[in-house]
Amino acid sequence: MNQPIKILLYYIMLLFAAQIICPIQGALAQQATIQGDFADPSIIRVGNTYYATGTSSEWAPHYPIFTSTNLNDWNQIGYVFDKTPEWISGSFWAPEYFYNNNTYYVYYTARRKKDGISCIGVATSKYPDRGFIDHGVIIEWGNEAIDAFVYNDNGQLYITWKAYGLAGKPIEILGSKLSADGLKLVGESFMLLRDDERIGLEGQSILKKDDYYYLFTSVGDCCGRGCSYRVRVARAKSITGPYELYKDNPLLSGDDEWKCTGHGTFVTSPEGKYYYLYHAYSKTTGVYTGRQGLVTELVWPEKNNWPKFVALPKPVAKDVTIKDNFNGNTADKAWQWDFRNAWPVIKQHGGQLHLSGMVKDGNASGIALTRRPYTVNYSMQVSVVNTNRAQKGLIIYGDANGSIGVGVTNNTVEFWEVKDNKRNVISSATAAARKVDVKIVVNPDFTCHAYWKQSGDWKELTGDMPRTIDNLTPWDRSPRPGLNFSGPATSEAVFDDFTLTYHP
Incomplete structure (x- = not known):
């Protein structure tokens, strides 16, 4: 082989190596939108300001509240609970923001002191970032009721939750009508989806778009070194179902930098775009930085098509x-x-x-x-x-x-x-x-x-x-x-x- 060809092949190999290495280096330079230990996030928008809260587990004060005007730069401004409600022993998980009739609600999961069972409680305020008053347990369901999500369907409020996670049978996502004040269940419960695969099912949220209700859920193991979380979607013509699973699930399952994605909720921007705030583990730092907050966009290619997530640029990590x-x-x-x-x-x-x-x-x-x-x-x-x-x-x-x-x-x-x-x-x-x-x-x-x-x-x-x-x-x-x-x-x-x- 003559010398010019050798030199040409050498530079081709360098270019090929750079194409392999550089994306990895770029991915490792990404940081979360809300950094560090911010699992099961929920988000709402008030005018041009976004508010988010997330799981605090055993840390007090409970349920940190962050605010942003652009979905990229977030500042912590307070907590839902500065003091621990009397009925709770721990496990402050999965708070869910909701707004109705000039009142801000946070539906949340916590472990009841008297028997150690996880129940769903609710707190209300006239403000999104302070002054929440606890109303105690709204849902107790067998051995466990967790992961509340509330939806307003043309004036009728519905609440959904995860049930039977500790009952030795398939997990179900259940639903019920809510009273107009959002403080008690009304009528009989119904099942939206069941975990017949026994792989885990939780962290649900619902959107209505055109002719369908879209039910987003997180499947797999949520937490720790062996996590396997990913996001699926199903849809139905009625909020009560029956729901059809998307054949090309999962809709969201991580990338080169992030893994175990899931348990988020949606918000619309002032321009009408749909954004999903969810959590994931960094593949670099893993459990040492916990489940961190990330944002992605949801789009529908055409009317009544299945939706898809569109990756957004993540902030560049810096000191x-x-x-x-x-x-x-x-x-x-x-x-x-x-x-x-x-x-x-x-x-x-x-x-x-x-x-x-x-x-x-x-x-x-x-x-x-x-x-x-x-x-x-x-x-x-x-x-x-x-x-x-x-x-x-x-x-x-x-x-x-x-x-x-x-x-x-x-x-x-x-x-x-x-x-x-x-x-x-x-x-x-x-x-x-x-x-x-x-x-x-x-x-x-x-x-x-x-x-x-x-x-x-x-x-x-x-x-x-x-x-x-x-x-x-x-x-x-x-x-x-x-x-x-x-x-x-x-x-x-x-x-x-x-x-x-x-x-x-």
């Missing part, structure tokens, strides 16, 4: 730095805690955050005041201002029996971990009795490093082996970074200048 200087007298809305295992007292004044409170017996991790994780490549640091015998510092919190952190106790700085509810000090150093800066760095390989300083350069606290956050992933949520306090209720941690930097 994000969150600084909290604790200004003002109210803590930032993004902070949450595990309300089953800790009861924090949070005070903010003078540019400092004061954290104290009580924990459940056996909680070796202490109080974790956390934020939703965006990536698994980040660093966070904070100044611990006061000196006492309580543990004060930073934490990556999976659950009360699984966490890792760095903090100050008296004049000792400790890199520590909790496994199986037992606390172990990995490494320690002696500090002077004054302000201590502490830092945690998490790398893309999930390894975790701890540092401290009082002046000069950072000093690493090293252990006998590398530590990772790999064991800190509860089934339905991700491990979270944040502040930590563990000590007597009469004591406190005082923090200054918190910084959290995410890298794509």
Whole structure:
């Protein structure tokens, strides 16, 4: 082979390789629309403003509320429940926004305290982002009633839900008429769809377009490392059915960057376009960032044709730095805690955050005041201002029996971990009795490093082996970074200048 041909073949091979590699690199540079641990999202539009809420599981306050004017840039502005309703023990799942008769509704799933059964409750407000009043249980159905969705069919309200998920028989999506005030069921229930394949069926939503009602559902396993979620569609001439499944399902099942897509709801733009806000896991960060919020467009090619989703450009990932200087007298809305295992007292004044409170017996991790994780490549640091015998510092919190952190106790700085509810000090150093800066760095390989300083350069606290956050992933949520306090209720941690930097 002569030299010019060899050179030509060489450049052809380079071009071919670039075509293979570049799309993968581009996909890995995508980020979610609503980043970090925002499962089962629901969305409405009020004028030109969109509001979204999603599952909060065991984090309090419950059901975060985000707002946007363009479906791309979202800001958190509050919660549906700042305090836990008295009847609920946990599992705050799948909130559903609805608007009717000048009233905003959130239909939601939660576990009932008296018997541990998941029921559907409802709360109302005159505003989409605050002031929700709980009305308690609206649906209890055997061993489980979850995933409410409400539809207004020419003035008649209907509510649908998932039933029989724990009954040892095929799951059914059931429906019923609702009273005009949206607070109680009316008449007999009916079945819209049944999971005869026994693959999982939930997260339904309904649209009416031309001559058909379209029923969108999520099938497969929703959560965790073995998830298999995807979106199907069926349609009927009546809201009560019978529904015909689309032969080319699934309609949405992920792409090069995202997997386990599903459990969303629709909203129309001021221009009349249909958009679907749903959740998915990143194929890069997986369970460590949880199910994140994404948006796609729904179109019908022709009248009475089956619909299809059209992918929208996702935001390009970039460094994000969150600084909290604790200004003002109210803590930032993004902070949450595990309300089953800790009861924090949070005070903010003078540019400092004061954290104290009580924990459940056996909680070796202490109080974790956390934020939703965006990536698994980040660093966070904070100044611990006061000196006492309580543990004060930073934490990556999976659950009360699984966490890792760095903090100050008296004049000792400790890199520590909790496994199986037992606390172990990995490494320690002696500090002077004054302000201590502490830092945690998490790398893309999930390894975790701890540092401290009082002046000069950072000093690493090293252990006998590398530590990772790999064991800190509860089934339905991700491990979270944040502040930590563990000590007597009469004591406190005082923090200054918190910084959290995410890298794509």
